[in-house]
Amino acid sequence: MLLEIRHVTQYHYERPVRESLMELWMQPQKTARQRLISFELDLNPAAQVFSYADSFGNAVYHFDVPQPHDKLTIVARSAVETEAPSERPQALEMGEWDRLRSEFVRGECFDFLRMHGFVQTTEGLEAFVNEHNLEDLRRKDPLTAMRVLSETIYQAFEYQPGVTDADSPIDLALSAGRGVCQDFAHIML
Numbered sequence: 613m614l615l616e617i618r619h620v621t622q623y624h625y626e627r628p629v630r631e632s633l634m635e636l637w638m639q640p641q642k643t644a645r646q647r648l649i650s651f652e653l654d655l656n657p658a659a660q661v662f663s664y665a666d667s668f669g670n671a672v673y674h675f676d677v678p679q680p681h682d683k684l685t686i687v688a689r690s691a692v693e694t695e696a697p698s699e700r701p702q703a704l705e706m707g708e709w710d711r712l713r714s715e716f717v718r719g720e721c722f723d724f725l726r727m728h729g730f731v732q733t734t735e736g737l738e739a740f741v742n743e744h745n746l747e748d749l750r751r752k753d754p755l756t757a758m759r760v761l762s763e764t765i766y767q768a769f770e771y772q773p774g775v776t777d778a779d780s781p782i783d784l785a786l787s788a789g790r791g792v793c794q795d796f797a798h799i800m801l
Contacts, residue, residue, distance in 0.1 A: 614649075617690040628680040638688040639671040649691040656685040704753040712754060730794075731801045736783040740799070744768065765796050 619638055639651045651671075653661055659675040666672050677684060741747055744764050749757040772790040782798045785791030 613694050613696075615690075615692045615694060617688075617692065619688040619690075621686040623684040625682045628682045630680055632677040632681070632684050634675055634677075634684075634686070636673045636686065636688070637666075637670050638673070638690075640690050640692050641669060641671075645695040645697060647693045649693055651688070651690045654685075654687040654689075656683075657681050701755065704755045706753050708754045709750070730779075730782060730798045732782070734781070734783050734786075736786040737799065740768070740786055761800055765800055769796060769799075 617640070623632070636653070638653070640646065640648055642648050653673060655661070655675065655677075657677050657679065659677045661673050661675045663671055663673045746761065746764065749760060752760065768789065769785065770790045771792060773792055775788050775790045776784050776792065776795050778794060780791075780795070782795065785795035785799065
């Protein structure tokens, strides 16, 4: 399917501002099922645009309008071709563990897979793993392991806002048996 996207952002200021400095994340990503055909930015007032890729692979555009202005218009135009998702397999080959490990070692997924912040091994997490016989998930293929883990978390916890905060450690949700999406994601990771 061909998609043409036009996104307009306008800033209106009561009095002229001396300068505007902006960063934009507006370009669709290229993925296995999405091909970026074109992308362009139009700025009024005009400015020189620079770009770089962030740590997630997104194109980031930044610019500076160094002269006084009372209005700034940003128009982003994209053309994207998408494909329907293919049917997901019921399982993967056991060799997929090796591929996942190699991508982790190369750094493509490092920021998402390493222990840090709210994703830590704790005594409470180890007890949960033992209680639900999750220690042998590596004997299953990666897709089956994720399905089993997801179902186990779904069955073991009740979704209840207000039990935890965005910065709560996973042990709070583990001990309460309740929490919200970020708690379940942290436990799963």
